[in-house]
Amino acid sequence: MAYNILVVDDSATVRAVIRKTLELSGIELGEFLEAANGKEGLETLRKSWVDLVFCDINMPVMNGEEMIRAMREDEELRSIPVVVVSTEASSTRIESLHRLGVQDYIKKPFTPEMLRNVVKTLLGGQG
Amino acid sequence: MSKNALVSVFSRVAEEMTFMFVETLDGPPPPTEPPYMCVSMQFMGPFSGVLSLYAPGSLCRQVAMNVLGIDDPQEMGEHFKPCDTMCELLNVTCGNLLPELAGREPVFNLTPPMALEVDDSTWNSIVQDAEAQGFLLDDQPVYLKLLRS
Numbered sequence: 001m002a003y004n005i006l007v008v009d010d011s012a013t014v015r016a017v018i019r020k021t022l023e024l025s026g027i028e029l030g031e032f033l034e035a036a037n038g039k040e041g042l043e044t045l046r047k048s049w050v051d052l053v054f055c056d057i058n059m060p061v062m063n064g065e066e067m068i069r070a071m072r073e074d075e076e077l078r079s080i081p082v083v084v085v086s087t088e089a090s091s092t093r094i095e096s097l098h099r100l101g102v103q104d105y106i107k108k109p110f111t112p113e114m115l116r117n118v119v120k121t122l123l124g125g126q127g
Numbered sequence: 128m129s130k131n132a133l134v135s136v137f138s139r140v141a142e143e144m145t146f147m148f149v150e151t152l153d154g155p156p157p158p159t160e161p162p163y164m165c166v167s168m169q170f171m172g173p174f175s176g177v178l179s180l181y182a183p184g185s186l187c188r189q190v191a192m193n194v195l196g197i198d199d200p201q202e203m204g205e206h207f208k209p210c211d212t213m214c215e216l217l218n219v220t221c222g223n224l225l226p227e228l229a230g231r232e233p234v235f236n237l238t239p240p241m242a243l244e245v246d247d248s249t250w251n252s253i254v255q256d257a258e259a260q261g262f263l264l265d266d267q268p269v270y271l272k273l274l275r276s
Binding site: 010011012013014016017020058059060086087088089090091092093108109111 | 140143144191194195196207208211212214215218219221222223225226231232233234235236237239
């Protein structure tokens, strides 16, 4: 089974690194979708089937927390797993993200192994 | 205290992200050529300020290639801007630095990093600025400056 993955991050570098890591990890990738902020991320989610979302927190236009909140309020999007990939290290904000139902949290800088392990756990051992 | 934290956080983050050898630079930098870039971002929380990074454009390209794991600049694609990688390097440095300075509980709001080209005189000023911390990334200079308001 091929998985469609959406990466929401305002940095083209981070999107490219995540894409490359996933391509090299042996995970069967379907569509690799990209968005530069939460608003674009929601638009993509409403148009395309997505199995897993990687999302940054600090972004212009709409931040990651606002996007995840909007996903949880949307009947069709609320069950899509979200992994936050961020520099955000405040325990207060991480607790608030977990309350929003975020499946996992990866702190930047991350290693390819960290990314692979999270995908393996969430997508059923395909990593 | 701020400068010690900046040195330890940037050294770790830059080595982990760029796979380049990082050392502090306390004397004059090796010769460089323009253009020079400045990337900066603001943070607001229990205290506020600006974190800025200055580097020659040639280093921005090298850092981008290392982070992306490519050997040929053409592989970056025509729309990819090498300074985007410097923005991310600064963003990750700032995100890791603030908990070192303020502890793990406070929440800071960070603005997205902005990059702009600066002239030779700005570069020369930062090189001589006692508040700025110099580093060498694989023998190329980079300067960081933390301004708390």
